[in-house]
Amino acid sequence: MAQRPSWEGHLRLSLVSCPVALYSATSRAGEVSFRLINPETGNRIRQMTVDAETGEEVQRRDLVKGYEIERDRFILLTEEEIRDVRLESTKTIDIERFVKAEDIDRIWWEDPYYLAPSEKAGIEAFVVIREALRRSSRIAIGRVTIHTRERMVALEPRDAGILVTTLRSHDDIRPSAEVFDDIPARRADPKMVEIAEQIIGQQAGDFDPSGFVDRYEDALRELIRSKQDGGDDGTAAPPPSRENVIDLMEALRQSLSGSKKGRAAAAAKAAPASKGGAKPKPARARPARRRSA
Known part of the structure; x- marks a missing residue:
């Protein structure tokens, strides 16, 4: 089944625009999800919408949204009234400026989306905008309204399409x-920092997201x-120790030693075995240098 778009409208760069979706x-299909169950009957629990004062059940289709202006006083808004608040960004991603990627602090990045042409007639304009972005080596900044909220977005070329990432607002x-001042x-x-830097250097490598496995999700599935098979209820991992490390320098040295042993074992395991089981030839000893008188 084809994925349903989260939003449809137009992408516009100055006077050039094209229909997009x-x-x-991202997907959460692999997450373990639960339902609330009555343990006495094994039946699912049905949540009801109830008037807080009268206790009577109210159908969801009859509900409206309310904004609390003071305690227990609300301004009521219907879905039609909310939809009628139309901004240009509800149907158009209008590129406003271009910035360097390093100028956007990572704290601002939020949710990623794929942007693709929604009609064949707009493919040419889409490709022009995508390639202009690629050659500029900059991030385009625009606005779009998703789920009744206007968001700043960052656009950058990705494969044959464009990656759109929503950005958090200043508020x-x-x-x-609030946290770091304490x-x-x-x-x-300095000596401890030097050892810590050596540990970092030994564990440095390329980022490989395929190696990340949610062990908590796996443990839940195993439980x-x-x-389901009628076995035990699983095993619980011991809680982390709360004991303070008395000798930080010794702990760093042990960590460094452990990293070295781990790398040596991995290298020995990865080394190819010689043919016929023959032992590798020992390296020739280098002649000692003569010291000048």
Whole structure:
């Protein structure tokens, strides 16, 4: 089944525009989900919408949205009234400016979407905008209204299409000082930092998201399988130790030593075996250098 678009409208760069559609770039299909069950009957629980004062059930189709202006006083809005609040960004992604990728702090990035042409007639204009973005080596910034909320978005070429990432607004970000100001000012021991840098260097590598597995989800599935098969209820991992590390320098040294042993074992395992089981020839000893008198 073809994926349904999250939004449809037009992409516009100055006087050039084309019909496009946004598709979510992420999926939660693999997540373990639960339903609330009555353990006495094994039946699912049905949630009801009830008037908080009268206790009477109200059908969802009869409900409206309310904005609380003060305690227990609301301004009521119907779905039709909300839909009638139309901005240009409800149907158009209008590119406003172009910025360098490094100028956007990672804290602003939010949800990714794929942008693709929605009609054959607009493919040529779409390709022109995509290639202009690719050659500029910049990120396009625009606006779009998704699910009744206007969002700033970043656009960049991705394969044959365009990757659109929603950006958080200024009001969404809390000042870091609220948390970091309580961290006492303290200088790190240079020798400890040097060992920590060596550990980082030994564990450095390329980013490979395919190697990330949600172990918690896997453990939940294993628990479900064991209960389904009538086995035990699974095993619980021991909680992390809360003991303070008394000798930080010794812990760093042990970590560095462990990293070295792990790399040596991995290298030995990856080394190809010699043909016929023959032992590799020992390396020739280099002649000692003569010291000048």
